[in-house]
Amino acid sequence: MALKPTPDVTDSIPEGGKARRVYLQLKDDIARGVLEDGANLPGEHRLANTYGVSRVTIRRALEALAGDGLIEKRAGSGSIVRSGRATRQTIKADIANLVPHLAEMGAKTEARLLEFGYQPASSAIADALGLAEGVRIQRAVRVRLLDGQPFSYLVTHVPEDVALSYSEADLATRPLYSLLELGGVQIDSAQQSVSATLAAPDIASALDVPTGSALLSLERVVRDEQGRGVEHLAASYRPDRYQLSMSLDRVGDGENRHWEPIVQLETGLNGSGRAAQ
Amino acid sequence: MALKPTPDVTDSIPEGGKARRVYLQLKDDIARGVLEDGANLPGEHRLANTYGVSRVTIRRALEALAGDGLIEKRAGSGSIVRSGRATRQTIKADIANLVPHLAEMGAKTEARLLEFGYQPASSAIADALGLAEGVRIQRAVRVRLLDGQPFSYLVTHVPEDVALSYSEADLATRPLYSLLELGGVQIDSAQQSVSATLAAPDIASALDVPTGSALLSLERVVRDEQGRGVEHLAASYRPDRYQLSMSLDRVGDGENRHWEPIVQLETGLNGSGRAAQ
Missing domain, CATH: 1.10.10.10 (Winged helix-like DNA-binding domain superfamily/Winged helix DNA-binding domain)
Structure with missing residues (x-):
């Protein structure tokens, strides 16, 4: 598609x-x-x-x-x-919850499912999730849009046995973390890193930017309560439409003075951002 | 230079x-x-x-x-x-303290001061720091190297009266936050956002990458206890040598379940990363 x-x-x-x-x-x-x-x-x-x-x-x-x-x-x-x-409308997402409470901004996001299938895990994905190379995994590609404009390109890999709890139709309409948690997965922790990349032709086309534009990239590995890898996310964002923001406090004394991130308090007004990417 | x-x-x-x-x-x-x-x-x-x-x-x-x-x-x-x-050695920095405890990795960083001067604030910098446009500010450009290899390009703007506490020679040898705090500035909080950019010719040359490469970019505004803007930082990082990392916990129940960043505990073994950028 x-x-x-x-x-x-x-x-x-x-x-x-x-x-x-x-x-x-x-x-x-x-x-x-x-x-x-x-x-x-x-x-x-x-x-x-x-x-x-x-x-x-x-x-x-x-x-x-x-x-x-x-x-x-x-x-x-x-x-x-x-x-x-x-x-211009730019999404300012906090670094933990990658899609903020957009409904509070009066904006509407939607996700389009571009690819959905099962395949053997590459060595990089297998390593990241702690699986044997070649184990079957569910791979999906989605584009997320804000008011009809694409801003993120999401490639997810989920071990096959975990992914059996959702279908292609489910993923086309609901956030992946919701589906995993509804399916009984106890999502516990994640490790992520943020970097930058050049837009390859296929991603550039999906995000409606020229090939070779700069994109913000994020890689996240999500684990369950047993420490098992349940999702690998590779996300690319248009920097003109999306930025990761955070507030910091300067704490400690003397030689030990340093920055600490301020944890955003949830308002409880809107659940739309909680399980999103 | x-x-x-x-x-x-x-x-x-x-x-x-x-x-x-x-x-x-x-x-x-x-x-x-x-x-x-x-x-x-x-x-x-x-x-x-x-x-x-x-x-x-x-x-x-x-x-x-x-x-x-x-x-x-x-x-x-x-x-x-x-x-x-x-x-390959890649710096995995946590998102609050942008230069981690590299000495613990057995690595050595240094900063090179490329430019140092005073000039009128542009409207973007003045807006960010809450100053009137055209107010004089101290502007510095530094490149940070790990084991002799450049990984970050840092452009800082500091209001003139705040900057009077340090000289060009000071900034060539010590981290800016140390100098500000030694000068009596009560650094209190910061707001930052992370994005991606293409390497312009001058930055590409300083970071030793081809023009048009993707760079991770970070913008940070630092405030003192009175909420006054005391520093604007625009940093560009080589993505092959530097990534921003963080750990997250999945917390809350039901509709309120969401991610929260895990605040890194300082080890107290090494102060080198605390005031760095």
């Missing part, structure tokens, strides 16, 4: 070319606010020096950015950044 | 070209273990289809990967991934 073809406003600059690279980099800088709304973009000559490319290449990248509405070209006086950053 | 020029094993494929993009993507997949050590790489024909490029382009990308020692070409039977992933 595939998502609709990605509408690409950058058809004018070839995939993988130099202009595309400069376009992606500047777009990334605008999305992150390194280039601020209303700021003057450096001139073509300076950009050409910075990126080590010709001015023709810079001009093509700027045309694509203008086509996206991210810059406004001014005759004779360069370009102005028009990020509209303040108005 | 600039770091030494980046040795580039990929000089054979032009910066920003299609072969470079495929090279970066495959390198990223190998670093993350999506392509596992010892696995067969898909054939040239399949890779060409996946990336929408010619087989000549794929061949150039594979030659560069072979030059890096990341794949081994076999006559007539494709290529084998040789990531040596298990032996």
